[in-house]
Amino acid sequence: MESASGLVKASAGLSWLGRLGGAVLDQLYPPLCLNCDAPVAAPDALCGDCFRKLRPITAPYCPVLGLPFEVDLGRDARSAEAIADPPPFGRARSAVVYDEVARRLVSRLKYSDRPELARFCARLMAAAGSELWVGDPVLVPVPLHRTRLLSRRYNQSTELARALGRLVGLRVEPGLIVRTRRTPQQVGLSASARQRNVAGAFTVRPGAAAKLAGRRVVIVDDVVTTGSTVKAVTHALNRAHIADVDVISFARVVTGASLSQ
Numbered sequence: 001m002e003s004a005s006g007l008v009k010a011s012a013g014l015s016w017l018g019r020l021g022g023a024v025l026d027q028l029y030p031p032l033c034l035n036c037d038a039p040v041a042a043p044d045a046l047c048g049d050c051f052r053k054l055r056p057i058t059a060p061y062c063p064v065l066g067l068p069f070e071v072d073l074g075r076d077a078r079s080a081e082a083i084a085d086p087p088p089f090g091r092a093r094s095a096v097v098y099d100e101v102a103r104r105l106v107s108r109l110k111y112s113d114r115p116e117l118a119r120f121c122a123r124l125m126a127a128a129g130s131e132l133w134v135g136d137p138v139l140v141p142v143p144l145h146r147t148r149l150l151s152r153r154y155n156q157s158t159e160l161a162r163a164l165g166r167l168v169g170l171r172v173e174p175g176l177i178v179r180t181r182r183t184p185q186q187v188g189l190s191a192s193a194r195q196r197n198v199a200g201a202f203t204v205r206p207g208a209a210a211k212l213a214g215r216r217v218v219i220v221d222d223v224v225t226t227g228s229t230v231k232a233v234t235h236a237l238n239r240a241h242i243a244d245v246d247v248i249s250f251a252r253v254v255t256g257a258s259l260s261q
Protein backbone atom coordinates (compact mmCIF):
# COMPACT_ATOMS: atom_id res chain seq x y z
CA MET A 1 0.00 0.00 0.00
CA GLU A 2 2.79 2.33 0.99
CA SER A 3 4.56 1.85 -2.27
CA ALA A 4 1.31 2.41 -4.22
CA SER A 5 0.61 5.72 -2.47
CA GLY A 6 4.24 6.62 -2.95
CA LEU A 7 3.80 6.02 -6.67
CA VAL A 8 0.70 8.18 -6.79
CA LYS A 9 2.54 10.98 -5.00
CA ALA A 10 5.53 10.60 -7.28
CA SER A 11 3.40 10.75 -10.45
CA ALA A 12 1.40 13.73 -9.10
CA GLY A 13 4.71 15.43 -8.42
CA LEU A 14 5.92 14.62 -11.93
CA SER A 15 2.81 16.01 -13.62
CA TRP A 16 3.12 19.15 -11.47
CA LEU A 17 6.74 19.41 -12.54
CA GLY A 18 5.65 18.84 -16.14
CA ARG A 19 3.16 21.69 -15.92
CA LEU A 20 5.77 23.95 -14.33
CA GLY A 21 8.23 22.91 -17.03
CA GLY A 22 5.67 23.76 -19.74
CA ALA A 23 5.02 27.17 -18.19
CA VAL A 24 8.75 27.91 -17.94
CA LEU A 25 9.28 26.80 -21.55
CA ASP A 26 6.41 29.03 -22.69
CA GLN A 27 8.14 31.94 -20.96
CA LEU A 28 11.48 31.12 -22.54
CA TYR A 29 10.11 30.06 -25.94
CA PRO A 30 6.64 31.55 -26.46
CA PRO A 31 4.67 29.70 -29.18
CA LEU A 32 5.19 31.26 -32.61
CA CYS A 33 3.02 31.48 -35.71
CA LEU A 34 3.89 28.50 -37.93
CA ASN A 35 4.06 30.81 -40.95
CA CYS A 36 5.54 34.18 -39.91
CA ASP A 37 7.01 33.46 -36.45
CA ALA A 38 4.94 36.16 -34.72
CA PRO A 39 4.11 35.25 -31.09
CA VAL A 40 0.76 33.47 -30.73
CA ALA A 41 -1.33 32.40 -27.73
CA ALA A 42 -1.28 28.63 -28.32
CA PRO A 43 1.26 26.28 -29.93
CA ASP A 44 0.74 24.58 -33.34
CA ALA A 45 -1.21 27.52 -34.76
CA LEU A 46 -1.10 30.47 -37.14
CA CYS A 47 -1.45 34.11 -36.10
CA GLY A 48 -4.76 35.77 -37.03
CA ASP A 49 -3.30 37.53 -40.09
CA CYS A 50 -1.81 34.36 -41.58
CA PHE A 51 -4.91 32.31 -40.79
CA ARG A 52 -7.11 34.81 -42.64
CA LYS A 53 -4.84 34.52 -45.69
CA LEU A 54 -5.36 30.74 -45.90
CA ARG A 55 -8.11 29.86 -48.39
CA PRO A 56 -10.03 26.82 -47.12
CA ILE A 57 -11.75 24.73 -49.77
CA THR A 58 -15.39 24.44 -48.75
CA ALA A 59 -18.59 23.49 -50.58
CA PRO A 60 -19.57 23.92 -53.34
CA TYR A 61 -16.85 21.80 -54.95
CA CYS A 62 -16.51 18.99 -57.51
CA PRO A 63 -17.55 15.76 -55.73
CA VAL A 64 -14.81 13.87 -57.58
CA LEU A 65 -11.75 16.13 -57.66
CA GLY A 66 -12.62 18.44 -54.77
CA LEU A 67 -11.99 21.50 -56.94
CA PRO A 68 -13.91 24.52 -55.63
CA PHE A 69 -16.80 25.91 -57.72
CA GLU A 70 -17.53 29.61 -57.88
CA VAL A 71 -21.25 28.93 -57.94
CA ASP A 72 -23.30 26.01 -56.67
CA LEU A 73 -24.25 23.87 -59.68
CA GLY A 74 -26.12 21.25 -57.65
CA ARG A 75 -25.11 18.14 -55.75
CA ASP A 76 -23.92 15.96 -58.63
CA ALA A 77 -22.31 18.60 -60.82
CA ARG A 78 -18.76 17.58 -61.73
CA SER A 79 -15.88 19.80 -62.79
CA ALA A 80 -14.92 19.92 -66.48
CA GLU A 81 -11.60 18.29 -65.49
CA ALA A 82 -13.34 15.31 -63.88
CA ILE A 83 -15.58 14.82 -66.92
CA ALA A 84 -12.78 15.17 -69.49
CA ASP A 85 -10.32 12.92 -67.65
CA PRO A 86 -12.04 10.78 -64.97
CA PRO A 87 -9.46 9.89 -62.30
CA PRO A 88 -8.83 6.30 -61.18
CA PHE A 89 -9.59 7.24 -57.55
CA GLY A 90 -13.07 7.86 -56.15
CA ARG A 91 -12.89 11.21 -54.37
CA ALA A 92 -10.14 13.74 -53.71
CA ARG A 93 -10.40 16.35 -50.96
CA SER A 94 -8.00 19.11 -49.94
CA ALA A 95 -8.01 21.47 -46.98
CA VAL A 96 -6.77 24.69 -48.61
CA VAL A 97 -5.89 26.32 -51.93
CA TYR A 98 -2.14 26.17 -52.62
CA ASP A 99 -1.33 29.86 -52.43
CA GLU A 100 1.18 32.01 -50.57
CA VAL A 101 0.68 30.89 -46.95
CA ALA A 102 0.00 27.24 -47.87
CA ARG A 103 3.13 27.18 -50.06
CA ARG A 104 5.30 28.43 -47.21
CA LEU A 105 3.77 25.98 -44.72
CA VAL A 106 4.35 23.06 -47.11
CA SER A 107 7.93 24.14 -47.78
CA ARG A 108 8.63 24.42 -44.03
CA LEU A 109 7.02 21.01 -43.54
CA LYS A 110 9.08 19.45 -46.32
CA TYR A 111 12.53 20.75 -45.55
CA SER A 112 12.58 20.99 -41.77
CA ASP A 113 11.73 18.44 -39.17
CA ARG A 114 8.82 20.27 -37.54
CA PRO A 115 6.08 17.90 -36.37
CA GLU A 116 3.96 20.80 -35.08
CA LEU A 117 3.39 21.82 -38.71
CA ALA A 118 2.07 18.35 -39.52
CA ARG A 119 -0.28 18.56 -36.53
CA PHE A 120 -1.67 21.90 -37.74
CA CYS A 121 -2.14 20.75 -41.36
CA ALA A 122 -3.71 17.46 -40.18
CA ARG A 123 -6.36 19.32 -38.18
CA LEU A 124 -7.55 21.08 -41.34
CA MET A 125 -7.30 17.86 -43.38
CA ALA A 126 -9.37 15.95 -40.81
CA ALA A 127 -12.22 18.42 -41.30
CA ALA A 128 -11.88 18.69 -45.09
CA GLY A 129 -11.95 14.91 -45.55
CA SER A 130 -14.62 14.12 -42.95
CA GLU A 131 -16.72 12.07 -45.40
CA LEU A 132 -13.67 9.92 -46.28
CA TRP A 133 -13.13 8.55 -42.74
CA VAL A 134 -16.38 6.57 -42.72
CA GLY A 135 -15.92 2.77 -42.91
CA ASP A 136 -12.48 2.53 -41.32
CA PRO A 137 -10.16 3.08 -44.33
CA VAL A 138 -6.37 2.77 -44.08
CA LEU A 139 -4.22 5.90 -44.58
CA VAL A 140 -1.34 5.42 -47.04
CA PRO A 141 1.15 8.29 -47.51
CA VAL A 142 2.77 8.93 -50.90
CA PRO A 143 6.30 7.55 -50.43
CA LEU A 144 9.57 9.27 -51.26
CA HIS A 145 12.23 7.31 -53.07
CA ARG A 146 14.65 5.64 -50.62
CA THR A 147 17.62 7.84 -51.65
CA ARG A 148 15.59 11.02 -51.31
CA LEU A 149 14.35 9.87 -47.91
CA LEU A 150 17.95 9.25 -46.85
CA SER A 151 19.06 12.73 -47.87
CA ARG A 152 16.02 14.43 -46.35
CA ARG A 153 15.43 11.97 -43.48
CA TYR A 154 11.79 13.04 -43.44
CA ASN A 155 8.75 12.21 -45.57
CA GLN A 156 6.26 15.02 -45.13
CA SER A 157 3.34 12.85 -46.36
CA THR A 158 4.09 10.20 -43.74
CA GLU A 159 4.18 12.86 -41.00
CA LEU A 160 0.83 14.23 -42.23
CA ALA A 161 -0.67 10.71 -42.35
CA ARG A 162 0.52 9.92 -38.81
CA ALA A 163 -0.87 13.17 -37.38
CA LEU A 164 -4.12 12.65 -39.29
CA GLY A 165 -4.38 9.01 -38.19
CA ARG A 166 -4.10 10.05 -34.54
CA LEU A 167 -6.81 12.70 -34.99
CA VAL A 168 -9.38 10.58 -36.82
CA GLY A 169 -8.46 7.22 -35.26
CA LEU A 170 -7.35 5.43 -38.44
CA ARG A 171 -4.51 3.01 -39.14
CA VAL A 172 -1.52 4.34 -41.11
CA GLU A 173 0.49 2.08 -43.45
CA PRO A 174 3.61 4.01 -44.47
CA GLY A 175 5.44 0.97 -45.88
CA LEU A 176 2.66 -0.32 -48.11
CA ILE A 177 3.77 1.42 -51.29
CA VAL A 178 7.32 1.68 -52.57
CA ARG A 179 8.67 4.27 -54.97
CA THR A 180 10.65 2.03 -57.28
CA ARG A 181 12.02 4.69 -59.58
CA ARG A 182 13.64 7.91 -58.49
CA THR A 183 11.72 10.45 -60.56
CA PRO A 184 12.94 13.98 -61.27
CA GLN A 185 11.20 16.71 -59.27
CA GLN A 186 7.80 17.57 -60.73
CA VAL A 187 8.27 21.33 -60.35
CA GLY A 188 8.03 23.15 -63.68
CA LEU A 189 6.75 20.17 -65.69
CA SER A 190 3.57 20.26 -67.78
CA ALA A 191 0.63 18.02 -66.87
CA SER A 192 1.45 15.40 -69.52
CA ALA A 193 5.17 15.46 -68.63
CA ARG A 194 4.25 14.97 -64.96
CA GLN A 195 2.12 12.00 -65.89
CA ARG A 196 4.94 10.39 -67.89
CA ASN A 197 7.37 11.21 -65.09
CA VAL A 198 5.54 9.24 -62.39
CA ALA A 199 3.77 6.54 -64.44
CA GLY A 200 4.87 3.16 -63.08
CA ALA A 201 7.06 4.74 -60.38
CA PHE A 202 5.12 3.09 -57.55
CA THR A 203 4.43 -0.49 -56.58
CA VAL A 204 2.69 -2.17 -53.65
CA ARG A 205 5.17 -4.09 -51.47
CA PRO A 206 4.84 -7.84 -52.16
CA GLY A 207 2.60 -9.49 -49.59
CA ALA A 208 1.31 -6.15 -48.26
CA ALA A 209 -1.85 -6.15 -50.32
CA ALA A 210 -3.19 -9.25 -48.56
CA LYS A 211 -3.23 -7.32 -45.28
CA LEU A 212 -5.59 -4.81 -46.85
CA ALA A 213 -7.95 -7.17 -48.63
CA GLY A 214 -11.38 -5.60 -48.79
CA ARG A 215 -10.23 -2.37 -47.12
CA ARG A 216 -10.59 1.07 -48.59
CA VAL A 217 -7.42 3.18 -48.85
CA VAL A 218 -7.06 6.95 -48.51
CA ILE A 219 -3.84 8.24 -50.09
CA VAL A 220 -2.26 11.12 -48.12
CA ASP A 221 -0.18 13.82 -49.85
CA ASP A 222 0.95 17.34 -48.98
CA VAL A 223 0.05 19.07 -52.26
CA VAL A 224 -1.98 17.89 -55.25
CA THR A 225 -0.95 19.79 -58.38
CA THR A 226 -2.20 18.04 -61.52
CA GLY A 227 -3.00 14.83 -59.65
CA SER A 228 -0.49 12.74 -61.65
CA THR A 229 1.27 11.42 -58.53
CA VAL A 230 -1.89 10.33 -56.69
CA LYS A 231 -3.20 8.81 -59.94
CA ALA A 232 0.02 6.76 -60.30
CA VAL A 233 -0.28 5.60 -56.67
CA THR A 234 -3.93 4.65 -57.29
CA HIS A 235 -2.90 2.59 -60.34
CA ALA A 236 -0.33 0.75 -58.20
CA LEU A 237 -3.02 -0.04 -55.60
CA ASN A 238 -5.43 -1.16 -58.33
CA ARG A 239 -2.77 -3.50 -59.76
CA ALA A 240 -2.60 -5.08 -56.27
CA HIS A 241 -6.42 -5.50 -56.34
CA ILE A 242 -7.11 -2.64 -53.95
CA ALA A 243 -9.92 -1.03 -55.88
CA ASP A 244 -11.49 1.46 -53.52
CA VAL A 245 -9.20 4.49 -53.24
CA ASP A 246 -9.72 8.11 -52.15
CA VAL A 247 -7.25 10.99 -51.75
CA ILE A 248 -6.68 13.64 -49.09
CA SER A 249 -4.11 16.44 -49.36
CA PHE A 250 -3.35 19.51 -47.30
CA ALA A 251 -3.26 21.85 -50.31
CA ARG A 252 -4.52 21.79 -53.87
CA VAL A 253 -3.40 23.86 -56.84
CA VAL A 254 -6.46 25.65 -58.22
CA THR A 255 -5.95 27.43 -61.53
CA GLY A 256 -8.20 29.92 -63.18
CA ALA A 257 -10.62 30.09 -60.26
CA SER A 258 -11.37 33.40 -58.67
CA LEU A 259 -13.25 31.53 -55.93
CA SER A 260 -15.24 33.77 -53.67
CA GLN A 261 -13.54 37.06 -54.53
Ligand SMILES: [Zn+2]
Pocket residue numbers: 033034035036037038046047048049050051
Ligand atom coordinates in the same frame (compact mmCIF):
# COMPACT_ATOMS: atom_id res chain seq x y z
ZN1 LIG B 1 1.60 34.63 -38.90
